[in-house]
Amino acid sequence: MNSPAIRLEHRQHQTLTPRLQQAVRLLQLSSLEFAQEVQEAMGKNPFLEHEDGPVEDPSGFGDGNAAEPMASTATPASASSEGESDASAANDTSWERENWQQGGGTGTRQSSGDSDVSMMEMVAADVSLREHLHGQLNVMPLSARDRMLCATIVEGLDDDGYLRMGLEEIAPLAGLDPAPDDSELQIALRMVQSLDPCGVAARSVSECLLLQLGTIKHATDREIARTIITEHLERLAQRDVNGLSRVLGRPPAEVELVCDRIRHLDPRPGWRFGSAHVHFVTPDVIVKKVRGVWTATLNPAVIPRVRLNQVYAELFQRHRDSKHAELAAHLQEARWTVRNVEQRFATILSVAQAILKRQRHFLEYGALAMKPLGLRDIAEEVGLHESTVSRVTNNKYMATPGGVYELKYFFSRAMPTASGGACSATAIRGVIKDMIEAEDATDPLSDAEIARQLARQGLNVARRTVTKYRQMLRVPAVERRRKHV
Template identity: 40%
Template sequence: MIQLVYELQARQQTTLTPRLQQSVRLLQMSTLDFKREVAEALASNPFLEDQEEGGAGQDSASGADNAKLDVEGSHDAYAHAGDLHEPDRDAAATNGMGDADSYDEAPEIQRIASAPVESRAYSGDYPATRQNSERNTDVGQWARAETSLQDALYANLCGFSLSERDKCLAFFIIEAIDDDGYLREPLTELADPAQFSPAPTQAEWEVALRLVQHLGAPGIAARDLSECLALQIEAMPEDTPARAVALRIVKDQLERLGRCDYQGMAKATLCSVEDARTASLLIRTLTPRPGRRYGAVDPSSYVIPDAYVRKVGKLWIATANNEAIPQAQINDAYARLFRKTRYDERAMMAQALQEARWLIRSLEQRTQTIQRVAQAIVARQQTFFDYGEVALRPLMLSEIAEELDMHESTVSRATSSKYLATPRGIYEFKHFFTRELATKSGGSCSAGAVRALIQEMIDDENPKEPLSDVTLADKLAQEGIMVARRTVSKYRAQIKYPPAELRRAP
């Protein structure tokens, strides 16, 4: 006989509604990603419009027309018409008061149309005069083209008379060069051998590589640092002092060069200590990343501050960067058309209108949350804005969450990829959250303050006798800050300072 046993278990599970999921996702986005998300919504959702464009012709009298907007099968009200905005042109078109031909042309179009033919000639590459009333500016009037490393190499390659096969090999090499100017992939893996008939040999790849290395600045298309420095030294005049010694050093003695071990370099390269020192000084004038001279700064690496910090009286306060906040609103013309549609045709439009309203509410909630978190951070880090990194106080996410009555995960999302513009520079919100370290006096200091102290000590050291990590730990102990030597090493690496032996002056 088989006996079946059933067991019931009770458990709690949190389920996020679609609206809450959207709010969480938008809160975690950076300002650039968020503006891109809103721009895509404005382009795809007919119920959304840019506030700058739609608010210019707002019809304030149209509010009495609309009481509430229904969604299919729902008794919830959408919005009062008095809270919505509508361009004059949309209002006239909807009410049947006119058509597109009845509207006046824009002032700029009228001015161009009425101007004599000869005055409308091509004005060259300079931007045309714009009226002060025009808000939008064509990006083509101020943007300039940047020449990339690959573009420069392609242009120089055109000056050589090459066969299609050799040109193809050079193209593959140029495309594989990274932003630093290095070719980090093996030559035989740059292209599928089946693309050539017959498959290129290693010698052919080497010849094409030597050609590309002579197209740009010396050091371009090097496969490692040693080859990069060697190419730059070989490009120098032969009568350059210590040129031959420097070439031998970069090929075999880079490790000793980093430690400023002149005795070891002199012994290994069969030269005098003075020649080794002169060659080392020559090597230090070279460029380890030759590709950087071509590339412009990637626009995506720029950050847009979410808030500004300024001083009012004796206190520092945070104010929202309104220019970075997308301005979206409900398009009243489409909303009123939605009211007039038949019930069986409203499902798709109702969903689009609901999504538009959710986006606007999420936008407002995101802005308020970031502003509150920014102000809470600034209020707790007043000394930082007065005295700098050494006055950075310990701060945890839980403290801000408790103060603002938020969940810690919400504060974490509100500080991710968000930036504060301060008189001392632009800082990420997370920069102000640092762990607490104990002191001899029983007080505490932040890890950020310790990093700032280590940086000051290294900046003030004697370059010929740099401070070791043990010495730095002892000096911090004299200041009452108890940290281990390995902690000092970790903080020194975080501020991107090399060890003492690599900081020693030549």
């Protein structure tokens, strides 16, 4: 009979300390998320303070503004070459900055007679769809009852500009006595549908497009478009020009022209209004060519300007005792935070420089010159683990004269060639893109034909791989690219 026993074993295994786990987590954060973490630490830790002083900009793209490098990377040579223009622009910028700062952060006020106008008050405000429609109703000669019905319909619209609820649901919401009948509701709906933007208050996609047919000037084309929208909308979505041509009894070229005009209509008129939530990407590394050599520098706008408060640290060291254990923990945490900031951006820069060293031809000639590159290649060069390189390249961006790219974009697996060499998948996608751009619109290339042409160039790529790459390039299929004449 077996009896329980106690046995001791010695084993060696690696364990990440909580501090190291935190460092790994911070390393894979984006610059914005990391800056927020540091800002929270500064708010909790008395030994951390904001480092004052001007921000140096090694990129030459701006004066420390995070958005300026992105706006200038596409055309770095577009800066003014005349000293007089540069001086004028610099004076204008400094004037705006000085006036803004004098306003105390609440907007610069300029006296003009008896009124003060704030710069913030001169900024155009976002107008929602409902506000835009109500503004038009307010200037229309309507009775109080009709105005209330129209306003109720406007309030029932969704963000796309559609009326998703039925008119029978609108009637009780208006709160009118006597209750409006169906004819009144229909009149109010037509009034709202006559407002700008054209197509608003539609109850379906077909109705939205039909409301915009007035923008098609030619009467014949307008009637063909009406028939397509009301009876063959699914064929239109499938770009079945030949099928529509047979059904309508019209030449394919004429049908395709009408379909193209329909596609220029707006199926979501409400999207033109309201605040546009634009997600900006701030590059971590800025690349430029200096004396014929490509160099990478950190973007100073993304580096948190934090430092250790030496005065508090020295005072604590002089009066340190066992009663101040919490302050000792804060001091240790502050030193670790400063060291982590330095280590994080030093690692990002070293990885970016290693990538730049291997992919400098991409900056010169574009995607066709992209070389195969793996995480292991960079890890061996900079002396890091592959997982660390993967975290460094996650949500980190590099600004180049050709655009802003995620660091992961420069990694591409090797594809064998007929000559025994290797080509990157990014380069093959570039070749496919060039082929499609140069194709005959009346006889576009199918995926199989693209695969055959790649094989003639020594690139053995399967047809399904071509399809995947084409979809990654957001290029429609061959039938949707075909033009009829």
